[in-house]
Amino acid sequence: MEEFRQPIILGFVALYMGICIWVGIWAMRRTKSAGDFFVAGRGLGPMVVSLAVFSSTLSGFGFVGGPGLVYATGLSSIWMAVCSALGFATGYYLIAKRIRMIAEVRNAMSLPDIVFARYGSEAARLLTAGTILLGVLGYLATQILAMGLVLQSILQGTEMFAEISLVASVVISSTVLIFYCVTGGIVASVYTDLVQGIVMIVAGALVVITAAYVFEGGFAEATGILLANDGEDIMPFGTLGAMASLSWYFLFGLGLAGQPHVATKMMMNRNLADNKIILPMTVFGYVIAAMLWISVGVIMRALVLGDVGLPLGNADQAAPAFLSTYAHPVLAGIVFAGLFAAIMSTADGFLNIGAAAIIHDIPKALRGRSLDNELFWARMATIILSVVAATIALYSGQLVALLGAFGWGTFAAALVPVVLIGLNWKQASARAAIAAITLSLAINFAIQLWSIEIPYGISGGFLAMLSSMIIFIAVSLAEKPKPLPKDIDRIMEL
Amino acid sequence: MKLIHSVKPIHLVFALLLVIAGITIFVLTSDIPPGASGVPHPTIDGLSVGGDGAEKLSVIGKAPYYFQIAVILLAGTLLYMGVPERRRDRLLRICFGIGIAFALFVWVMLFTGYETYLATGQTRVVFGFPVPTNWMFWGIWGSFAAFDVFYMVAFRRYFLHPDDEAAFHALVRETEAEAAQMKNREAN
Numbered sequence: 001m002e003e004f005r006q007p008i009i010l011g012f013v014a015l016y017m018g019i020c021i022w023v024g025i026w027a028m029r030r031t032k033s034a035g036d037f038f039v040a041g042r043g044l045g046p047m048v049v050s051l052a053v054f055s056s057t058l059s060g061f062g063f064v065g066g067p068g069l070v071y072a073t074g075l076s077s078i079w080m081a082v083c084s085a086l087g088f089a090t091g092y093y094l095i096a097k098r099i100r101m102i103a104e105v106r107n108a109m110s111l112p113d114i115v116f117a118r119y120g121s122e123a124a125r126l127l128t129a130g131t132i133l134l135g136v137l138g139y140l141a142t143q144i145l146a147m148g149l150v151l152q153s154i155l156q157g158t159e160m161f162a163e164i165s166l167v168a169s170v171v172i173s174s175t176v177l178i179f180y181c182v183t184g185g186i187v188a189s190v191y192t193d194l195v196q197g198i199v200m201i202v203a204g205a206l207v208v209i210t211a212a213y214v215f216e217g218g219f220a221e222a223t224g225i226l227l228a229n230d231g232e233d234i235m236p237f238g239t240l241g242a243m244a245s246l247s248w249y250f251l252f253g254l255g256l257a258g259q260p261h262v263a264t265k266m267m268m269n270r271n272l273a274d275n276k277i278i279l280p281m282t283v284f285g286y287v288i289a290a291m292l293w294i295s296v297g298v299i300m301r302a303l304v305l306g307d308v309g310l311p312l313g314n315a316d317q318a319a320p321a322f323l324s325t326y327a328h329p330v331l332a333g334i335v336f337a338g339l340f341a342a343i344m345s346t347a348d349g350f351l352n353i354g355a356a357a358i359i360h361d362i363p364k365a366l367r368g369r370s371l372d373n374e375l376f377w378a379r380m381a382t383i384i385l386s387v388v389a390a391t392i393a394l395y396s397g398q399l400v401a402l403l404g405a406f407g408w409g410t411f412a413a414a415l416v417p418v419v420l421i422g423l424n425w426k427q428a429s430a431r432a433a434i435a436a437i438t439l440s441l442a443i444n445f446a447i448q449l450w451s452i453e454i455p456y457g458i459s460g461g462f463l464a465m466l467s468s469m470i471i472f473i474a475v476s477l478a479e480k481p482k483p484l485p486k487d488i489d490r491i492m493e494l
Numbered sequence: 495m496k497l498i499h500s501v502k503p504i505h506l507v508f509a510l511l512l513v514i515a516g517i518t519i520f521v522l523t524s525d526i527p528p529g530a531s532g533v534p535h536p537t538i539d540g541l542s543v544g545g546d547g548a549e550k551l552s553v554i555g556k557a558p559y560y561f562q563i564a565v566i567l568l569a570g571t572l573l574y575m576g577v578p579e580r581r582r583d584r585l586l587r588i589c590f591g592i593g594i595a596f597a598l599f600v601w602v603m604l605f606t607g608y609e610t611y612l613a614t615g616q617t618r619v620v621f622g623f624p625v626p627t628n629w630m631f632w633g634i635w636g637s638f639a640a641f642d643v644f645y646m647v648a649f650r651r652y653f654l655h656p657d658d659e660a661a662f663h664a665l666v667r668e669t670e671a672e673a674a675q676m677k678n679r680e681a682n
Binding site: 105212230253427454457491 | 504512514515521524530533543547557565568569579604617622635639642643645646649650653659661662
């Protein structure tokens with residue numbers, strides 16, 4: 001079977017992409033309005049929403065960057081994963097119900113719509129939409145680049161495509177992504193997320209089992225090797241230390257609910273009561289899939305430090321190297337499909353909220369109404385956004401890394417106070433929202449632009465988020481409380 | 495007593511954020527020991543090692559310990575804010591108290607276990623990983639997974655009470671009726 005490894009992997013990836021295209025065609029018939037395109041007409045069942053929420057949270061980073069970070073720095077980055085139980089709890093305790101209620105009462109289609117409904121400020125809506133657009137461009141570019149690199153590495157392993165270029169790989173993989181996002185909008189996005197979530201759970205579970213058998217003594221033997229060589233790497237804070245790890249816990253644990261591609265999906269469930277089972281299903285799916293992150297990273301680090309395996313040229317090769325050396329070809333095929341699933345499930349969410357920002361939110365903030373024929377322009381915006389992001393990914397050099405790093409921290413720092421606190425505290429004011437978003441963008445940009453190194457490995461995104469939360473509450477407390485619109489006031493009582 | 499009763503969860507959130515900011519400023523302005531955020535592996539490119547963990551904490555001491563205590567309290571208070579004010583009762587406060595106490599217990603076990611390892615260089619390996627690492631994997635994750643379970647179990651009592659659901663549906667009907675009226679008026 002080993003001689004068919006590459007064809008098997010390619011077969012699984014092709015099958016997965018075929019399913020995505022089929023879902024796109026199927027979803028096209030269900031997409032008749034902008035409401036269908038952006039929020040699936042608020043008619044999704046609990047299974048679809050929970051898998052969509054978890055799969056769009058765990059991007060390609062969880063399957064490639066995560067294991068790479070564990071390989072390079074030990075367990076420091078695992079704090080980004082163990083905070084998931086807190087992250088999803090904050091999402092469901094603090095925003096899921098109210099965001100869904102406001103969406104129905106105000107016919108909201110996006111997070112900036114929710115921000116406008118809550119604060120009654122076009123400036124807050126515009127800033128939220130602008131933040132989303134900035135973050136989306138960066139995040140999307142890194143996802144498209146990752147997709148192209150993975151496809152290129154798979155195709156280069158075959159005789160027929162040995163010389164395939166990165167540009168061609170980006171074009172092929174982006175075409176599939178664009179096809180189902182343009183035809184089926186968010187309906188295609190969430191139903192492919194359903195497939196993607198299942199693939200990721202299966203991949204995560206199977207990889208853990210495989211990783212446990214790489215060493216005869218299982219994970220205990222790998223741990224023994226790491227303890228003998230360094231020790232800090234396999235202890236809770238990894239090589240980066242306690243403050244780096246804990247600042248990530250803060251940023252990712254409390255910042256998850258501020259991710260617009262995640263929060264937007266909380267508007268889409270058919271019944272409010274479904275949240276009761278959506279939360280545990282989301283947490284369960286995430287934790288199984290994230291096990292790949294931990295197990296592959298630890299095993300690859302132990303193999304290299306224990307002189308069993310050769311050092312990797314690049315930390316991000318940890319997962320592909322593990323799969324090509326230790327995984328059964330069928331498992332490797334499933335996991336590579338899972339890898340595409342992880343990347344695409346995040347990218348399609350970004351495309352959707354980015355398109356909403358361009359054709360719905362920004363025009364509404366600037367001229368009081370969105371574009372005519374929204375559905376047509378939503379499809380056009382999806383194509384344009386993909387092409388711009390792919391161009392940034394391929395030709396911008398350092399800009400893609402800059403924008404990618406900017407992504408999560410930008411969303412968390414700018415939107416957590418405005419959405420998470422603002423939907424649970426009536427005194428929160430529009431001025432505070434504007435100040436918090438502006439300050440968080442300034443801090444994030446300054447840290448990235450001037451490559452400011454923060455002592456003890458503390459995350460820049462954490463500093464931005466902490467500052468924006470403080471300024472948000474301080475400004476709101478300093479202002480005289482203003483009455484809320486009647487419907488929003490009643491929703492905030494529930 | 496009156497002052498205590500006038501303190502709302504948002505005030506506690508604000509105070510905890512200021513505590514976290516204070517600890518962070520202390521860390522940022524402290525001297526940086528060599529290898530505070532790891533050192534490159536001497537022979538393998540792209541790999542870093544932790545070096546002397548005790549040395550890393552020599553300047554900032556227990557700052558990370560207190561930092562995380564404040565973060566756990568902040569997380570608990572934020573989650574508490576997610577329950578509608580008129581649904582917050584004594585039982586809820588007891589449940590949250592137990593949940594937060596458990597999360598703090600896990601954190602104390604993790605950090606003291608790590609300190610013991612730094613002092614002795616010894617640790618037990620359980621389920622394939624060192625004991626403090628297990629507290630991180632299962633404890634840190636599990637202590638807030640308990641809040642996820644609570645959400646599911648107490649959903650109808652605290653998070654979407656049947657009366658609140660009915661009130662929401664009434665609001666939707668009112669809004670739709672108002673919209674229809676407005677449409678009629680515009681048509682006329």
